[in-house]
Every structure is written in C-alpha cells, then in structure tokens.
Amino acid sequence: MIIWNETYRELLSHAESVRGLLNTHCHHMPATAFENPTLHTLMQTTYISWSNPWYPDVPEARADFITRNASNSYFQWMARSVGSLYGTGVPLDAANWGVLDMALRKAYASPGEDIRILTDKCGYASIILDKYDMPGNDIGHPELFRPAFRCDMFLHGHSATGKDQNGSNPYDYLDVDCTATLDEYVEAIDRAVAAKKNAGCVALKLAIAYERDIAFENQDPKKAELALTKPDTSAVRDYQDYIVHCLADIAASHGMPLQIHTGLGLLIRSNAIGLRTLIGRKPETRFVLFHCGYPWMDDVLGLLHNYRNVYPDLCWLPLISTSAAIRFIREALEVGDATRLTWGCDTWTSEESYGALLAVRHCLAAAITPMCEEGLVDIAYAKHLITGVLNGNAAALYPFDNR
Ligand SMILES: [Zn+2]
Numbered sequence: 001m002i003i004w005n006e007t008y009r010e011l012l013s014h015a016e017s018v019r020g021l022l023n024t025h026c027h028h029m030p031a032t033a034f035e036n037p038t039l040h041t042l043m044q045t046t047y048i049s050w051s052n053p054w055y056p057d058v059p060e061a062r063a064d065f066i067t068r069n070a071s072n073s074y075f076q077w078m079a080r081s082v083g084s085l086y087g088t089g090v091p092l093d094a095a096n097w098g099v100l101d102m103a104l105r106k107a108y109a110s111p112g113e114d115i116r117i118l119t120d121k122c123g124y125a126s127i128i129l130d131k132y133d134m135p136g137n138d139i140g141h142p143e144l145f146r147p148a149f150r151c152d153m154f155l156h157g158h159s160a161t162g163k164d165q166n167g168s169n170p171y172d173y174l175d176v177d178c179t180a181t182l183d184e185y186v187e188a189i190d191r192a193v194a195a196k197k198n199a200g201c202v203a204l205k206l207a208i209a210y211e212r213d214i215a216f217e218n219q220d221p222k223k224a225e226l227a228l229t230k231p232d233t234s235a236v237r238d239y240q241d242y243i244v245h246c247l248a249d250i251a252a253s254h255g256m257p258l259q260i261h262t263g264l265g266l267l268i269r270s271n272a273i274g275l276r277t278l279i280g281r282k283p284e285t286r287f288v289l290f291h292c293g294y295p296w297m298d299d300v301l302g303l304l305h306n307y308r309n310v311y312p313d314l315c316w317l318p319l320i321s322t323s324a325a326i327r328f329i330r331e332a333l334e335v336g337d338a339t340r341l342t343w344g345c346d347t348w349t350s351e352e353s354y355g356a357l358l359a360v361r362h363c364l365a366a367a368i369t370p371m372c373e374e375g376l377v378d379i380a381y382a383k384h385l386i387t388g389v390l391n392g393n394a395a396a397l398y399p400f401d402n403r
Contacts, residue, residue, distance in 0.1 A: 005369070007369045007372050007373060007379070008365050008366065008369045010379065011364070011365035011368055011369060011372075011379075011382055011383065011386060012361060012362065012365040014365075014382075014383045014386055014387075015360075015361035015364050015365055015386050015390065016361060018123075018386065018387050018390045018391055019123055019125075019391075020123070020125035020391055021122065021123050021124045021125060021357075021390050021391055022124070022125060022126050022342075022390070022391055022394035022395055022398075022400070023122075023124045023126070023127040023128065023343070023344050023345055023353075024128050024203075024259075024288070024313055024315060024342045024343060024344035024394050024398070025128055025130060025148070025259065025290065025313065025315040025316075025344030025345070025346050026127045026128065026129055026130070026145075026344060026345050026346065026347060026353065027129070027130055027131070027132065027346070027347065027348050028114070028118070028127070028129060028139065028145070028347070028348065028349075028350070028353070029045070029348045029349065030114060030115075030139055030140075031108060031111070031112075031113060031114040031350075034108075036105070036108075037104065037105070037108050038057070038101055038104065038105060039082065039092075039097065039100060039101040039104055040057040040062075040101070042082075042104070042349055042351055043065075043078070045348055045349055046074065046078055046347070046348070046349060046351075046352045047074040047319060047320075047347075047352070048069060048072065048074045048075050048078060050074075051072075052065065052068070052069065059094070059097075059098075062094055062097050063094040066092075066093060066094050073318070073319055073320060073321050073322045073359070074319055074320075076091075076322065076359075077318070077319055077322075077352075077355035077356060077358055077359040078092070078351065078352055078355045079091035079092035079093070079355075080092075080355060080358050081351050081352065081354045081355030081358060082100050082104065082351055082355075083096070083100065084354070084358070085104075085107075085117065085121065085351060085354060086100045086103035086104050086107065087099065087100050087103065104351075113350075114349070114350040115141065115144065115350075117350035117351070117353070117354060118144065118350050118353060119144060121350075121354055122350075122353060122354050122357050124144065125391075126144065126145075126146050126400055127144055127145050127146070127344075127345075128145075128146050128147070128148050128202060128203055128259075128344065128398065129145040129146065129147050129148065130147075130148045130150055130205050130207075130259075131147065131150075132150050132152075132166045132207065133166045133167065133168070135147075135149055135150040135151070135153070135168060135173065136148075136149045136150070136196045136199065136201050138200060142200055146200055146201070146202045146398075146400060147196070147199075147200060147201045147202070148201065148202070148203040148204065148205040148259055149192075149193060149196045149201045149203070149204050149205065150164075150166075150168070150205045150206075150207065151189075151204050151205065151206055151247050152164035152165065152166070152168070152206060152207055152208050152211070153168040153169060153170045153173065154170045154189055154243055154247065155208060155211075155239075155240040155243050155244070156169070156170060157170040157171070157174075157178070157185055157243070158227040158228055158231050158235075158236060158239050159178070159231065160177070160178035164208075164211070165210055165211050170189075173192050174188040174189065174191075174192055175188055175191065175192075176188040182221055182224060182225050182228065182242075183221075186243070186246045186250075189243075189246065189247070189250060190250050190253075193250050193251075193254055193256070194254060197254050197256060197399075197402060200402075201256070202256060202398040202399050202400060202402065203251075203256050203257050203258070203259050203288070203398060204247060204250070204251045204256055204257075204258045204259065205258075205259040205260075205261075206244070206247070206258065206259070206260045206261065207261040207265075208240075208244075208261075209260075209261045209262060209263075209264075209265030209266060209270040210261070210265045210266060211266070212237075212240070212266070213266070213268060213269030213270060213274060214260065214262065214269065214270055214271075214272070214274045214275055215269055215274030215275075215277070216240070216241040216244040216245065216274075216275070216277070216278045217241055217277055218237070218238040218241035218242055218245075219241070219242060219245045219281065220238070220242070221242060223235070223238040223242070224238050224239040224241070224242035224243070225239075226238065226239075227239035244278065245278065245281070245282070248278060248282040248285040248287075249282065249284075249285070251285055251286075252282065252284040252285040252286075255399050255402075256398075256399060257285075257286040257287070257288045257311065257397055257398060258285055258286070258287055258288065259288040259290055259313070260275065260287060260288065260289060260290060261290045261291065262275070262289050262290055262291060262292075262293040262296075262299075262300065263290075263291045263292070263293040263294040263295060263296055263297075264291065264294060264295070264320075271293060271296035271299050272289050272293035272296060272299040272300045272303060273296070273299040273302065273303070275287065275289070275303070276303065279303060279307050279309065279310060280307065282309070283307075283308075283309055284309070285309060286309050286311060286397065287307075287309055287310050287311065288311045288312075288313050288342070288397070289303065289310060289311065289312050289313065290313050290315055290316070290346075291313070291314075291315060291316045291317055291320070291346075292312045292313070292314060292317050292325075292328045292332070293312075294316075294317055294320055294321070294324060294328075295324075297324065297327075297328050297331075300312050300328075300332075301328075301331050301332060301335050304332060304335055304336045304340065305335040305336070310340070311340045311341075311342060311393075311397060312328075312332055312336070312340065312341055312342075313341075313342045313343065313344060314328070314329070314341065314342070314343040314344075314360060314363075314389070315343060315344035315345065315346040316344075316346035316356075318356065318359035318360045318362075318363045319346070319347075319352075319355070319356050319359055322359060322362070322363060325359070325360070325363040325367075326363050326366045326367045327367075329341070329363055329364060329367035329368070329389075330367040330368070330370070330371065333367075333368070333371070333385060338384065338385055338388050338393075339388060339392075339393055339396065340393065341388070341389050341393060342389060342393050342394045342397060343360050343389050343390060343394075345357060360389075360390075364385075364386045364389060364390075365386070368382045368385055368386065369382075
C-alpha cells in the first residue's frame with residue numbers, strides 16, 4: 001500500500017509540514033470521560049470496536065485481536081498512532097502492547113493529555129466539534145473547538161415530545177413551544193442558529209441518515225403542516241423534507257455550510273444521490289457531503305461534477321478504507337477542483353484522531369504521486385493541493401473568523 005518512492009516521500013513530508021490544520025469534523029470525548037484509560041479501554045472507544053466483540057485484556061486475547069484485525073484500516077491507523085505517540089514509532093503489535101499500554105497510562109496521569117495531543121502532536125488550529133448529545137457545545141475549549149450545530153432534532157418538531165436519535169428535543173433549543181405554527185417554528189430555528197453562530201458555531205450538521213433516507217423532496221409548507229394535526233408516516237416525511245429545505249436556506253443566510261452525513265448509516269437510500277433535488281434547488285447553500293458517500297462514492301463524484309455548491313469531506317473515509325480514500329481523492333481532484341475537498345478526523349479519542357491524520361496524509365501523498373509521475377501536475381502544484389485539503393479549503397468554506 002505505502003509507495004516508498006521519492007515523489008511519495010516528498011509529498012508525505014509536505015503533508016507533515018502543513019501547520020495550523022483545520023479539522024472539519026470530530027466528536028472528541030474529553031479524557032475525563034475515561035476512568036484510568038488503558039490501551040484496552042481506548043480500543044473499546046474507537047471504530048475498531050464496531051465490528052469486534054469485546055475481548056478480555058489478557059495477552060492471548062490481545063494477540064488474537066491483532067491477528068483478526070491486522071488488515072483492517074481502523075486497526076492499521078490506530079496501531080500506527082499509538083506506536084508513534086507512546087513508543088518508538090513501531091506500530092502496535094502483540095509484543096509491544098504492554099510497553100505502549102504502560103506509556104499511555106503514564107501520559108494520562110497528567111491532566112489535559114488528550115488536548116495536548118490534538119494541539120501539539122496533530123497540530124490542529126481549529127476543530128469543528130459535533131457534540132451530538134449537546135448540540136452546539138464546545139466542551140469548554142472554545143480556543144480549539146468550533147461547534148457544528150446538529151439539527152437532526154428539528155425534524156421532530158411536529159410532536160411536543162419528538163426526539164432525535166440522541167435524545168434531543170427541538171423545543172429545548174427554541175423560544176417557542178409546540179403550539180407554534182410552522183412559520184413560527186422555522187423562524188425560531190433561524191433565531192436559534194443565529195444565537196449559536198454568535199456563540200462560535202461555524203456549520204449546521206445533519207446526521208439524519210442514521211434515522212431515515214436522505215432523499216428530501218417535499219418543499220411545500222402546506223403538505224408539511226399536515227404533520228401538526230395528522231402525523232401519519234407520509235405527513236411526517238413531508239414535514240421533515242420541508243424542514244431540511246428550510247435548514248438549507250437558514251445555513252445559506254447565516255453564511256454557514258450545511259454538513260450532511262452520507263453513505264453509511266441505515267444503508268437504505270442513505271447514498272448521496274438522494275440529495276440531488278435539494279442541492280439543485282438551493283444553489284446558495286454550500287453542501288458538505290461527509291464521508292464522500294462511502295460506499296457509494298460515485299454519487300458524490302457525480303454531484304461534485306454537476307453542482308458548484310458541493311464540497312466532499314474526506315472525514316472518516318481513510319479510516320474506513322484507506323484504498324477507497326486514495327481512489328476518491330484522485331477522482332475528486334479530476335472531476336472537481338483544488339478548492340472543494342476538505343478533511344476531518346471524525347473520532348472520539350485523540351489517539352484515533354492522530355491515526356486519522358496519519359491516514360489522510362498517506363492517502364493524499366499516495367493519490368497525488370501518480371498524478372505527478374504521469375505529468376498531470378508538477379510537484380509544486382501537488383503540494384498546493386495537499387495544503388488545500390488540510391488547511392486552505394476549510395478556511396475559505398467555514399466562517400472561522402466570525403468572532
Ligand atoms: Zn461523525
């Protein structure tokens with residue numbers, strides 16, 4: 001996988017030298033959320049745990065865990081990350097697990113270690129935080145985290161007790177109650193977004209692909225209103241579609257991009273092409289398509305090609321499948337331009353965030369090396385492309401300077 005030739009090495013070293021990184025998506029959990037973190041508990045909090053049953057923290061189980069997962073992209077980058085953060089750079093294996101575990105425990109004995117990794121080791125200048133259980137929160141670190149305002153809950157306002165998948169009720173965030181008309185409700189969302197922007201938020205976020213499909217067709221308020229009096233499945237669907245159209249307008253009017261989770265999720269019509277109608281109707285809204293729609297990356301490439309208001313975000317992708325990310329980066333640069341591709345770690349722990357950074361640096365160098373060697377771009381332009389993904393493109397896309 002890793003192409004150890006001169007061009008690759010030069011591009012990788014450029015990616016490593018880019019400073020003031022802008023990380024567009026993260027769910028960071030502060031170290032205080034862990035009681036005495038160990039390498040074992042850390043593994044349980046990363047994506048690796050999604051596809052692995054719990055295992056006891058004993059040498060035989062660790063060895064078995066590694067044998068099963070050594071080809072897995074989540075594991076690959078986590079192993080490199082902890083090997084670099086807590087050892088000599090040799091990726092985690094059964095032999096060095098104990099030594100790395102001890103070093104990690106020692107590091108976490110001093111408070112603030114998780115934030116130090118993000119600022120000093122990763123070199124992030126700003127991180128867009130999606131604290132989905134507390135929408136718009138910066139977990140007490142406004143100097144580093146700029147919140148995205150998760151708006152899934154607003155799709156449940158047809159019911160006084162409606163909640164999104166994380167338990168958020170829209171009326172806890174609005175200055176109206178459920179007796180509001182649809183117009184009053186949307187105006188209240190607009191005021192809530194304005195207040196969040198004043199408090200430092202830089203984006204709106206929808207992860208509704210974990211709850212329903214993302215084909216939002218209805219933009220007629222009359223149909224949406226039916227959900228307030230007769231909330232059957234079809235009326236609720238029309239209501240939710242309409243609210244998403246309103247959120248797209250609200251995002252544009254406040255100069256904030258709308259980040260939308262695409263691809264994985266329910267896996268039933270969660271592919272990005274479902275957004276085509278909405279994207280076409282809202283040319284003033286900048287749509288950031290998370291995870292590049294994996295595994296339906298071609299949907300995002302088609303939308304990128306046809307719509308200038310589409311911005312693919314690589315977040316999570318290099319960790320899901322490193323080779324898929326390499327393929328996507330090259331095609332996105334070919335069908336789009338140098339300015340629209342961005343990246344975020346999409347992780348809960350600092351260790352996995354650093355692994356995600358190692359992964360995207362590798363993916364950028366590996367995707368662009370052949371473009372250099374085929375004579376399509378020169379090395380200076382290749383470096384410009386890499387800087388754009390890690391820093392410049394997000395700086396232009398998000399209102400980081402709004403406070
Ligand atoms: Zn995420």
